[in-house]
Amino acid sequence: MTFTKTQLALGIAAATFSVALIAPAQAADARQAERVADAAARKAEALEAQMQQMADQMQAMQSELSRVKTSASAKASTEAAKIQELDQWMGAMKAAPAASTSKDNLVSVRGGWVRLDDARGTNHGGLNTNMNSGGNMLSDNANADGFYFGGAFDFNVNNDLFGLMDATSFMVELGVEYSEFGVGRNNLTTAVDAVVAGGAPVIGPDHSTDNRLRINASPKIKFMHGSRLRPWIIPVGLELNILGVPSNAVSVLNSGMQFGGGVEYELYRGIVLGADTRYHYSTSKIDGTPTDGFSAGGSVGFKF
Known part of the structure; x- marks a missing residue:
């Protein structure tokens, strides 16, 4: 236990x-x-x-x-x-x-009536003994009225006047015109013939045609661009005058100015009708031969 x-x-x-x-x-x-x-x-x-x-x-x-x-x-x-x-x-x-693009350049033919401020001569009926007056030694044509014809080219630069005015074209016109004022007595050949040959035409013709040629380059201002009706002005332009019958000093050329205005109307697709008046002014006569005067006429032009 x-x-x-x-x-x-x-x-x-x-x-x-x-x-x-x-x-x-x-x-x-x-x-x-x-x-x-x-x-x-x-x-x-x-x-x-x-x-x-x-x-x-x-x-x-x-x-x-x-x-x-x-x-x-x-x-x-x-x-x-x-x-x-x-x-x-x-x-x-x-x-x-x-x-179609806008065509603003213009070529035209023109003609009309022209009147000089002073006629070249003053004694158309007989011998002019004062051959120094009026530059009438080689032509004593007393007719101041005549006719002219010629042509011109208008070159379009712009259509706003260099930005100053809308619908206003600035153009440059280059033109040439032939004018005729009648026939005058050649006092030089008439006098020589009277002295040498008793009036018989020995030296040459005793009459000459008083004709002139004008060449101009002018600024032109056209208004109402885009319209069929276009008024225009030339403020002042350069002009050259050429005498067909020389002056008493046998010179034929002088320079001057022209002023003018007119109107154009485009009749049909670039066909332009025009009318104008111009005054031609020279600072001096061509050795006694007057060239100043007034012209008026019409024109037919074509745009391109």
Whole structure:
């Protein structure tokens, strides 16, 4: 019985010792498990955060891709609309008749009546003994009225008067005119014939035709551009006078000015009718031969 109690006591002691040894080990294992669980939880949280970040980035990339696609689609639509509009314009241009450009240059022929302020001579009926008066040594033509004809070229420079006035054209006129005033007695040959041959024509003809030539270069201002009816003025222009019969000093050329105004009307597709008046002024006579005078006439021109 004693032995049995002793064995029982020893068994209880051994069991108690075993429990004492096993309990700390189990506590250590529990703490280790907690640490592992905490680490795993932290890794899971970090991984979840990374996944969320990646999801946000993917969402941003999808939004940007959608924006780019929308922009590209809108741009493609705009370009397609422009191309379609260009095709329509080209089709309209091909179908439309060729538009004629505005023709503002003008070439014209003109003629009319001219009157000198002073006739060249004063004694048409007989011998003029004062051959120095009026430059009538070679022609004593007393007729101050005559006719003229000629032509002109109007070159268009601009249609706004250098930006000063709308619908107002600035042009340069280059013209030439032939004028004739009749026949006068050549006092020189008549006098020589009277002295040498008793009046018989020995030296040459005793009459000469009083004719002139004018060459001008003038600025011309035309109003009402785009209208069929266009008035115009020449403020002042350069003019050269050439005598057909020389002056008493046998000179034939002098310079002067002209002033004028007129009106033009486009009758039909570039065919222009005109009328004008001009005054011709020289600062001096050609060695006594007068050239100043007034002219009026009409013209027919063609635009190009």
